[in-house]
Amino acid sequence: MSVFEHPEFDAHEHVAFYSDPVTGLKAIIAIHNTNLGPSLGGCRMWPYLNSSEALTDVLRLSKGMTYKAAMANLQQGGGKAVIIGDPRKQKNEAFMQAMGRFVESLSGKYITAEDSGITVDDLKAVATQTSHVAGTFAQYNALGEAPTGNPAPSTAYGVFVGLKQTVKHVLGSDLKGVKVAIQGMGHVGFRLAKQLHAEGAELYVADIFPEGLARAQEELGATVVAPEEILTLAVDVIAPCAMGSSINDESLPDIRAKIIAGAANNQLAREELGSVLHQKGIVYAPDYVINVGGIIDIYHQKQNDSSDTAMREHIAKIGDTLCEIYERAEAENTATNLVANRIAEERFAK
Numbered sequence: 099m100s101v102f103e104h105p106e107f108d109a110h111e112h113v114a115f116y117s118d119p120v121t122g123l124k125a126i127i128a129i130h131n132t133n134l135g136p137s138l139g140g141c142r143m144w145p146y147l148n149s150s151e152a153l154t155d156v157l158r159l160s161k162g163m164t165y166k167a168a169m170a171n172l173q174q175g176g177g178k179a180v181i182i183g184d185p186r187k188q189k190n191e192a193f194m195q196a197m198g199r200f201v202e203s204l205s206g207k208y209i210t211a212e213d214s215g216i217t218v219d220d221l222k223a224v225a226t227q228t229s230h231v232a233g234t235f236a237q238y239n240a241l242g243e244a245p246t247g248n249p250a251p252s253t254a255y256g257v258f259v260g261l262k263q264t265v266k267h268v269l270g271s272d273l274k275g276v277k278v279a280i281q282g283m284g285h286v287g288f289r290l291a292k293q294l295h296a297e298g299a300e301l302y303v304a305d306i307f308p309e310g311l312a313r314a315q316e317e318l319g320a321t322v323v324a325p326e327e328i329l330t331l332a333v334d335v336i337a338p339c340a341m342g343s344s345i346n347d348e349s350l351p352d353i354r355a356k357i358i359a360g361a362a363n364n365q366l367a368r369e370e371l372g373s374v375l376h377q378k379g380i381v382y383a384p385d386y387v388i389n390v391g392g393i394i395d396i397y398h399q400k401q402n403d404s405s406d407t408a409m410r411e412h413i414a415k416i417g418d419t420l421c422e423i424y425e426r427a428e429a430e431n432t433a434t435n436l437v438a439n440r441i442a443e444e445r446f447a448k
């Protein structure tokens with residue numbers, strides 16, 4: 099298994115492999131870039147088929163974190179950890195403590211947090227061995243809810259600010275009467291809907307489960323639409339807040355909205371679809387720029403001198419970043435996702 103020749107290797111600063119024979123832990127930490135500060139990124143536990151698959155994931159995800167941190171104006175770099183194994187079968191306190199010793203061995207160049215398969219309790223076990231952990235307790239909340247450590251309220255607030263700014267930029271209006279179709283009424287989608295409703299947007303919502311839909315219908319007067327129709331509606335904005343790759347070769351030709359602005363990660367099935375959207379005159383808010391509120395949240399929860407207001411103000415900067423992207427994309431006649439990548443690279447370059 100090669101590292102330097104790996105297709106996902108992109109001048110990563112440090113890739114570390116760790117095994118603990120006592121607990122059976124096998125993990126990899128990749129630090130992509132620390133020019134802006136120590137690397138931050140979640141720890142994912144997944145039953146990878148082999149270490150090669152885990153390496154691919156950690157190289158790709160850690161690079162993505164460098165771009166996200168740069169776009170969030172954080173003095174932080176990008177890193178990620180992956181644990182090879184089934185989180186339902188192999189995890190216990192000693193196992194996570196071994197992970198803590200691995201994190202500690204990197205002397206703070208990597209700060210770990212939650213990701214798939216890892217809970218706050220797991221992180222608490224990690225934190226017995228290292229102080230380089232984020233997300234074990236919460237003291238602030240962007241939407242005035244009780245702080246629980248769930249970053250979804252901050253993500254939803256960031257998507258709301260970004261969507262509002264995009265509407266202003268593209269349509270020259272506020273949100274009153276603007277038609278927004280939201281795909282996914284989960285933790286982020288519902289909170290986004292609530293904020294949009296408060297500013298007079300007309301909502302269309304879809305989900306594959308009924309709970310969130312019923313709330314949106316009853317509390318926000320949203321129109322419920324079938325999942326296969328939500329992206330095809332004649333609305334102003336579509337907000338993908340479900341799974342990745344919702345903008346793909348099949349769905350894209352049917353999109354009639356002028357704006358795509360939502361929380362889901364990896365919305366474009368392929369990067370090149372950003373250029374197709376640009377040619378069609380559809381303004382796409384790059385996913386890793388508009389959905390970065392959760393990372394800003396994790397960052398602020400670790401500061402002893404922050405506040406709910408400071409966190410909200412930081413998240414609200416997503417609007418300015420998006421405007422910078424749109425203006426450059428127009429001036430250079432190019433896709434917004436490509437401009438976003440370039441701005442991030444400028445920010446984290448030495």
Ligand code: NAD
Nearest residue numbers: 249250253282284285286305306325339340361362363392
């Ligand atoms: P969630 O699981 O709470 O909500 C997702 C919702 O989408 C669920 O209700 C699910 O039933 C629904 N869904 C799945 N497939 C669908 C389909 N085909 N059509 C319609 N609905 C469908 O997740 P979340 O925390 O709300 O996150 C939403 C998205 O935003 C995810 O892609 C996530 O990776 C991304 N994201 C979330 C955060 C965060 O802080 N939670 C941060 C950054 C990015």
